[in-house]
Amino acid sequence: MPFGKSIRIFLPEATVTGIRHAEIINRTGQAIACPRNRLDELKEWPETGxxxxxxxxxxxxxxxxxxxxxxxxxxxxxxxxxHDRKKDFWNEVVIFSNKDDNLSKSHIKYLESRLESLAKNSDRYELENGNSPTQSSLSRSERDAMEELLEDIRLFLGTLGYPILEPLIQSSATQPTIAPASTPESPTNQELKFTVHKLVARGVQTDEGFVLKKDSTASKTYTDSLSTKLVKLKEQLIADGRLLIEGDHLRLTEDILMSSSSYAAALIAGTARSGPQSWYSENGKSLKELEDQAAASA
Incomplete structure (x- = not known):
């Protein structure tokens, strides 16, 4: 049975852009988010030392x-x-420690290794880490305790606006226990297909938007009806190598998150499209039909 959790965030200056301290009720983990230009103030927070x-x-x-x-x-x-002297790219740090002072060097090395692995699998950020850190050897009980802390860190990061550990598409293996289960007819996390002019794209509706899946093919050209925002996005995806030119079409080299099914369909077709009427499930139901059925069931 899934259980909800309460995260308490303290804003010492009553501003969401300054230092924030977060904790989960009845848990020992804690997080502090700090803008780069406020690093000197961390000495006032023993949690960071x-x-x-x-x-x-x-x-x-x-x-x-x-x-x-x-x-x-x-x-x-x-x-x-x-890091402030040697790394230039960052503008905010999020720090995790334990209130009970029970984290050893082995514990934090284990956490670092697991966090990097989870972040790479989620593939939402470009990691600046060089070599992958070695995972320290822990007893079974200590390993389970660290895995529990990892779940808290995931919640802290998402709540503070950094879903770096969240897969774009939740599977049964990656879906946290606190997430509600989807019904069989729910459009959420169900693979959908869109075909137009020999182009074939697959995607998934999620709580964040619509995920276009890797290896979907898209039109190289576009009409005047395609929004300027999508034109710029397509150009950026090609420049980044996330859209690869292959003959007379483009191919996605990784999953990407779109704001809506209509934006996803328009990016594929190169012209304005209705997403709910373009995407279909394996059993031939349109996304609109799935959404209508889910609304009726609710």
């Missing part, structure tokens, strides 16, 4: 993937002063 893991995040300013770096230290605040 202990063993922990941290993420350096680049602001999302365009359609390209933002960069991130995952690290660990026995004194995170001190380590960050080094």
């Amino acid at each position: 202990k063993p922990g893991v941290y993420f350096l995040f680049e602001a999302r300013l365009g359609d390209s993937k933002p960069m991130a770096y995952i690290g660990e230290s026995e004194n995170v605040a001190d380590r960050l002063l080094s």
Whole structure:
């Protein structure tokens, strides 16, 4: 049975862009988010002067993937002063530590390794890490405790606006226990197909929008009805190598998140399209029919 969780966020200056402290009720994990230009103030937070893991995040300013770096230290605040001098891309850090001071060097090395692996699998950010960190050897009980803390870190990151550990498409293996299960006729997380002019695209409706799946093919050309935003996005995807030119069409080299099924269909077709009437399930039902059925069931 899934259980909800309450995350308490303290804003010391009553502003959402400054330092924020987050904790889950009745749990020992805690997080502190800090803008780069406020690093000197971390000395006032003893939570940052202990063993922990941290993420350096680049602001999302365009359609390209933002960069991130995952690290660990026995004194995170001190380590960050080094990063401030040596790494230029980031504008905010999110730090994780334990209230009970029970995290050892082995624990944080284990967390760092697992976090990098999860972030790579989710593929939402370009990781600036060099070599993959070695996963330290822990006893079964300690490993389970760290896996539980990883779930808390995932919740902290998502709540603070950084879903770096969230797969674009949730599977039964990756879906957290707190997520509600979809009904068989629900359009959420169900693979859909769109075909037009010999182009074949597959996608999935999610809580965040519509995910166009890797290897979907798209039109190289577009009409005047395609929005300027989508024209610029297509150009950016080609420049990034996420859309590859193959003969008379384009092919996606990775999953990408779109704001809606209509935007996804328009990107594929190169012209304005109705997403709910373009995408179909394996049993031949349109996305509109699936949404109508889900609404009726609710």
